[in-house]
Amino acid sequence: MAYFYDHLMRHVNYHRWALYISELFSFAEGERVARVLELACGTGNLLLELAQAGYKVCGLDLSYEMAREAAARLHKFKLESEKKSNHPLPFAPCAWRGDMQNFAVAAPVDAVICLYDSFNYCAEPERARRLLNCAAAAVRRGGLFIFDVCTEHNCRRNFGNYYERESYLEVSYIRRAYFKPLRKIQVNEFFITDDFSRGPTLYERHEQRIYSLREIEAMLDPQQWVLAGRFDGMSRRPGTEKSDRVHFVLKRI
Ligand SMILES: C[S@@+](CC[C@H](N)C(=O)[O-])C[C@H]1O[C@@H](n2cnc3c(N)ncnc32)[C@H](O)[C@@H]1O
Known part of the structure; x- marks a missing residue:
């Protein structure tokens, strides 16, 4: 999917999202947020926005x-900025392959972020707890972990029975999405064809676990995190089960 991911997300x-996230950085205590790690960074769209805004960014994603x-x-951003300013960047933004449920960093960052429903890729609460523990180990005291989740309301209303057929350059794909209410699983299936070679159709299946907001709050270890905010979409209104997307802002104790 990486090949047409940016088209899918167009x-x-x-x-705007990066601006919203940088506004949420004001919840951090102590030094201003400068070093940011994005988990499940995808193709790096948000990382690039943050890098352009002056943050020292790095990211990881399970998909190579x-x-x-x-x-x-x-890397392109780094080369272009250095060419423009004629100075080496003080920090090389980078991304690597890694599992957000099992990672560690050499030096703590000011904020960890995990966006666009990526938290929902934790198939069981135990995995989500592992993610929260890894993030807690990666963030300095007073730093933040910001993530968003997709609600059941959003799944039922917009992706309960969804079908899309698209072409991008020489690739065509069909996306089928449906929600499994008993297991609380949102399924996204992609059938991908290379129109040029007319080779076999590739199949990619994504399963996301939809947690209630209460379930997520119950996962927070009070010795690690304080819930600083729970917001509806990209606003400062309280996030509820009726929101489509809720941003959680956790502060490291
Ligand atoms: C919906 S995309 C979001 C990507 C990016 N955050 C964005 O906003 O465009 C979800 C991403 O989560 C990644 N992912 C799923 N499970 C993961 C895991 N255990 N560790 C790291 N990345 C994971 C997928 O490879 C995919 O790139």
Whole structure:
């Protein structure tokens, strides 16, 4: 999917999202947020926005192809900025392949972020707890972990029975999405065909676990995190089960 991911996401305003996230950074205590790690960074769209805004960014993604796109995007940014300013960047933005449920960093960052429903890729609460523990180990005291989740309301209303057929360059894909209410699983299936070679149709299946907001709050270890905010979409209104997307802002104790 990495090949056409940006096309699939063309409706997303990453610039606006990055502005929103940087506003949420004001919840951090102590030094101003400068070093940011994005988990499940995809092709690096948001990382690039944050890098352009002056943050020292790095990212990881489980998919090698996604991480490679992100790394290439950040490297291009580095070369262009150095050419423009005639100075080496003080920090090389980077992305690598890694599992957000099992990672560690050499030096703590000011903020960890995990966006666009990526938290929902934790198939069981135990995995989500592992993610929260890894993030807690990666963030300095007073730093933040910001993530968003997709609600059941959004799944039922917009992706309960969804079908899309699209072409991008020489690739065509069909996307089928449906929600499994008993297991609380949102399924996205992609059937991908290379129109040029007319080779076999590739199948990619994504399963996301939809947690209630209460379930997520119950996962937070009070010795690690304080819930600083729970917001509806990209606003400061309280996030509820009726929101489509809820941003959680956790502060490291
Ligand atoms: C919906 S995309 C979001 C990508 C990016 N955050 C964005 O906003 O465009 C979800 C991403 O989560 C990644 N992912 C799923 N499970 C993961 C895991 N255990 N560790 C790291 N990345 C994971 C996928 O490879 C995919 O790139």
